[in-house]
Amino acid sequence: MVTPILPLEVSQALVKRRGKTLLGPVDLTVSQTGFTIVMGPNGAGKTTFLRTLHGLERLSKGEVIWQVPLTEARLRQAFVFQTPIMLRRSVRDNLTYPLTLRGTKKAKARQLAEDWARRVGLGGALDQQAPQLSGGEKQKLALARALILDPDIIFLDEPCANLDGRAMREIETILLDACDAGTRIIMATHDIGQAKRLATDVVFLMHGHIIENSHAKDFFAGPKTPQAAALLQGDIVE
Numbered sequence: 313m314v315t316p317i318l319p320l321e322v323s324q325a326l327v328k329r330r331g332k333t334l335l336g337p338v339d340l341t342v343s344q345t346g347f348t349i350v351m352g353p354n355g356a357g358k359t360t361f362l363r364t365l366h367g368l369e370r371l372s373k374g375e376v377i378w379q380v381p382l383t384e385a386r387l388r389q390a391f392v393f394q395t396p397i398m399l400r401r402s403v404r405d406n407l408t409y410p411l412t413l414r415g416t417k418k419a420k421a422r423q424l425a426e427d428w429a430r431r432v433g434l435g436g437a438l439d440q441q442a443p444q445l446s447g448g449e450k451q452k453l454a455l456a457r458a459l460i461l462d463p464d465i466i467f468l469d470e471p472c473a474n475l476d477g478r479a480m481r482e483i484e485t486i487l488l489d490a491c492d493a494g495t496r497i498i499m500a501t502h503d504i505g506q507a508k509r510l511a512t513d514v515v516f517l518m519h520g521h522i523i524e525n526s527h528a529k530d531f532f533a534g535p536k537t538p539q540a541a542a543l544l545q546g547d548i549v550e
């Protein structure tokens with residue numbers, strides 16, 4: 313049996329750059345299942361927080377501990393950036409590339425690429441050059457490219473920023489399906505409606521600190537902090 317990589321234990325994690333604290337110290341346990349939405353105003357540290365969990369940020373102090381060795385944990389997680397970077401190749405090649413890098417046979421990789429392209433609505437675009445796709449299509453390709461590796465956990469940094477309602481809904485459906493299939497999801501968003509539609513729990517950040525970490529139902533029914541209450545009311549939170 314494969315050892316689960318979760319729960320993830322974040323202990324006193326601190327990220328400082330040039331004397332400025334960007335994040336922390338933060339403590340958090342990421343459970344094995346669920347859809348965590350990370351909220352907070354601009355500059356609160358959401359991106360830094362996601363990057364820290366994923367292992368992209370050098371910690372000034374503290375630890376991020378997976379249940380498996382780090383080299384293995386790295387291979388079993390994925391990150392989707394707000395502005396995805398596409399290979400200057402076809403949609404098909406963008407999808408097969410991460411697989412062949414990991415040793416998947418060419419025919420199998422092509423098969424999976426075709427399956428995933430279809431699942432995200434890009435079945436008709438397999439031979440199109442990826443950089444020529446629309447913003448929403450690029451985001452769907454970025455998602456497929458992450459999910460094709462069947463990660464245990466996926467981090468997403470505002471994947472729907474600048475997308476219209478239809479593209480957003482399509483991406484949300486893909487994410488909810490992945491979550492139902494057992495992929496742990498942690499996603500930053502500014503969109504309160506989206507947070508309500510997707511979250512099982514919410515991490516609310518202010519000035520690099522987690523000031524709330526609650527079940528989504530509790531958070532949206534009655535946030536514990538005035539900052540979160542203000543944000544949910546549509547007030548400006550700084």
Ligand SMILES: Nc1ncnc2c1ncn2[C@@H]1O[C@H](COP(=O)(O)OP(=O)(O)OP(=O)(O)O)[C@@H](O)[C@H]1O
Binds near residue numbers: 359
């Ligand atoms: N490499 C860096 N060096 C110095 N400061 C940084 C660095 N990266 C981020 N910051 C600062 O850290 C703070 C947190 O940034 P971060 O991008 O994590 O916030 P955010 O909540 O994701 O913001 P937004 O909602 O605007 O995307 C900001 O004040 C930012 O300017």
